[in-house]
Amino acid sequence: MSMGKSDGVALLYTVTIPIQADRLNSRITVCLLALSSVLLLSSHFMGDPITCWTPAQFTKQWSDFVNQYCYVHGTYFVPLNESLPFLDAQRRKVPINYYQWNFNGELASYSHRLVKPLHGDSGAERQNFGYDLAGAIQYVDGCWDFVKSNDTTFKERIAAFEGRASAYVWDGLRLARNKGSRDMALYYTISTVIQSLNAWMQSPLYTLWGPSLVHDLIRGDDWQVTGHFPRITHCDFNRRRPASVQARRVVSDYLATDPRAHTSRLSTEQFFRLLGKDGLFVLQQMSLNLGDIPASYLSIAMRNIGDRWIEEVRDIDDDLIADEKKLLKNYKPV
Numbered sequence: 001m002s003m004g005k006s007d008g009v010a011l012l013y014t015v016t017i018p019i020q021a022d023r024l025n026s027r028i029t030v031c032l033l034a035l036s037s038v039l040l041l042s043s044h045f046m047g048d049p050i051t052c053w054t055p056a057q058f059t060k061q062w063s064d065f066v067n068q069y070c071y072v073h074g075t076y077f078v079p080l081n082e083s084l085p086f087l088d089a090q091r092r093k094v095p096i097n098y099y100q101w102n103f104n105g106e107l108a109s110y111s112h113r114l115v116k117p118l119h120g121d122s123g124a125e126r127q128n129f130g131y132d133l134a135g136a137i138q139y140v141d142g143c144w145d146f147v148k149s150n151d152t153t154f155k156e157r158i159a160a161f162e163g164r165a166s167a168y169v170w171d172g173l174r175l176a177r178n179k180g181s182r183d184m185a186l187y188y189t190i191s192t193v194i195q196s197l198n199a200w201m202q203s204p205l206y207t208l209w210g211p212s213l214v215h216d217l218i219r220g221d222d223w224q225v226t227g228h229f230p231r232i233t234h235c236d237f238n239r240r241r242p243a244s245v246q247a248r249r250v251v252s253d254y255l256a257t258d259p260r261a262h263t264s265r266l267s268t269e270q271f272f273r274l275l276g277k278d279g280l281f282v283l284q285q286m287s288l289n290l291g292d293i294p295a296s297y298l299s300i301a302m303r304n305i306g307d308r309w310i311e312e313v314r315d316i317d318d319d320l321i322a323d324e325k326k327l328l329k330n331y332k333p334v
Contacts, residue, residue: 050075052235070235077230088236096233131176131184133282137289140165144294161301169302173279185281266306274306 050071054063075096078084085091143165147157176184216223223230266274275283279302287295 066235066237069237073235073237075233075235077233079225080232084234091234091236096230131172131278131282133184133285136169136172136282137286139168140286140294140298141290144290144297147297157297158301158304161297162305165298166301166305169279169282169298170305173276173282176278177276184278186277188281266303271303271306275302 050067052063052066052070054066058066076092077096078091143161147160215221272280283295283299283302286298
């Protein structure tokens with residue numbers, strides 16, 4: 001009988017399509033970015049990130065300075081079959097900047113700075129606007145690892161989730177709502193859209209090289225014509241001498257509960273109303289990160305203790321109101 005219920009729980013969730021922008025924030029992507037950063041920094045400090053062709057009369061110190069200057073200041077591309085424009089503004093019309101870490105860092109934090117004022121609660125300092133979503137997912141994951149290795153029956157697993165994980169999630173939702181956080185899904189969507197646009201747009205200096213490169217490969221255009229990731233670029237700098245200044249140029253996720261469970265006095269409509277948009281969003285994230293089975297156990301357990309949780313919250317609120325009235329009654333102005 002218990003195995004039949006367990007099999008029924010597995011069918012409660014439908015297959016959901018994960019948000020691709022979230023998958024970009026996985027550990028594998030972070031490791032790849034960290035490895036790329038190490039390789040780039042190693043070439044910056046232990047090698048030559050850029051090599052410029054300088055005149056023969058330049059000493060080693062002058063050549064090193066030109067390499068560092070062009071790497072920080074940026075270069076520009078001119079097709080090899082065209083002559084260099086005479087005006088500096090025309091030559092540097094589309095610059096190629098290599099040293100953009102500060103600007104990229106500002107773009108990465110722009111979504112957080114934009115979405116935070118929409119919350120309207122200056123006291124919410126957590127990443128998910130008053131609710132520690134990452135901590136809740138980690139806690140439920142630990143409970144699921146413990147339950148699936150120790151509790152073998154369906155009732156034991158539900159009881160374990162009722163006593164630990166579901167109470168933890170309900171308490172977190174109550175605290176977040178006390179801070180005014182009820183639209184986590186909206187804030188999360190806005191932040192995801194901004195981060196996705198940021199990843200595609202970055203800045204005008206990138207000129208959409210990703211889609212442009214695919215277009216170049218389809219048409220068979222060469223980098224010498226388009227200038228996308230060029231192998232040869234130009235860099236201008238001024239060389240000062242006593243009494244003269246010489247210009248030089250170098251080349252360089254449906255929520256479902258157990259319909260057969262009658263242990264709760266909450267109907268499905270009441271449970272959904274109690275969860276709210278923020279609770280549905282949390283359970284959806286649990287399903288994406290932990291899987292459908294633990295999220296099913298969690299939703300059933302949260303429904304089973306939903307009525308008791310409401311009574312406990314009312315008792316706590318009544319006690320707090322009584323304490324506040326008592327303090328105000330005994331308050332004496334100085």
